[in-house]
Amino acid sequence: MRDNYELSPAEKWEQATLANNFLFYKVMRHHPDACKVMLELLLGIEIERLELAAEEAIDIDHDAKGVRLDVYAKDSSRVFDIEVQVADTKELAERARYYQGIMDIDSLKSGELYSNLKDSYVIFLCLSDIFGKGLPIYSFENLCREDTSLSLGDRSYKHFFIAPTCATMLEDKEQRAFFELLTANKAGSTFTDRLKGYIDDAKHNTQWRVQYMTWERQQAYAYRDGKEEGIAEGSRTKALEAARKLIAMHLLTEEQIAQAQGLTLAEVQQLAAEQAL
Secondary structure (H helix, E strand, O other), X not given: OOOOOOOOHHHHHHHOOXXXXXXXXXXXXXXXXXXXXXXXXXXXXXXXXOEEOOOOEEOOOOOOOOEXXXXXXXXXXXXXXXXXEOOOOOOHHHHHHXXXXXXXXXXXXXXXXXXHOOEXXXXXXXXXXXXXXXXXXXXXXXXXXXXXXXXXXXXXXXXXXXXXXXXXXXXXXXHHHXXXXXXXXXXXXXXXXXXXXXXXXXXXXXXXXHHHHHHHHHHHHHHHHHHHHHHHHHHHHHHHHHHHHHHHHOOOOHHHHXXXXXXXXXXXXXXXHHHHO
């Protein structure tokens, strides 16, 4: 077995489960009936008719940060964002806040009353307990701190489902079966049997396979470029700090310091001027 072996994009596709963001998106996007059942199951609500948004990428304007939502769905009075979260990035609370805000902007037309805002749900399906309290589900809404029986009533909700804990602790068998599919790729109910079939069909879709491998390569390139940029930035920071120390020692000329540290003469002169202040 090779040490530090990393799966190729093709191997990742073969081993992908519903917990894979790309596969989750494809299954839910092309089977809105399954997305509807999933939301009803997770939230304990009834949905008469669910519409998958035409485009999950939402851009506010050229100066604002846009986002791409995993699955963005709507019914007549509610909007839903469902995200599969494999790793704890330590910023999910802030992401949920931001996503909710731009979903509100997307759902309210210019000139409409704020009361026309739809109920907003941001749902994270997490593979680890990001809050560390051992609960299967963490649900949040805005409450009065002085009297928690009083809700702000802004109709915005955030739900974090901890998949491994949900798969064992939830009382509802259908819910447990869904999370067992998400965590272990095992189907234990009529609904998850259907989902498993959709997953198998998706993995035999040649076009989606090519799209996934292209996406994986782009992710790898972005990671590599970011890593190289970080290394370069770190080297520059060290060079600037070394130059400052050499300037303070007064042993070398500015030209010699610049040459030794790979900096321009102007950069060294700027450092010297700053230290002279």
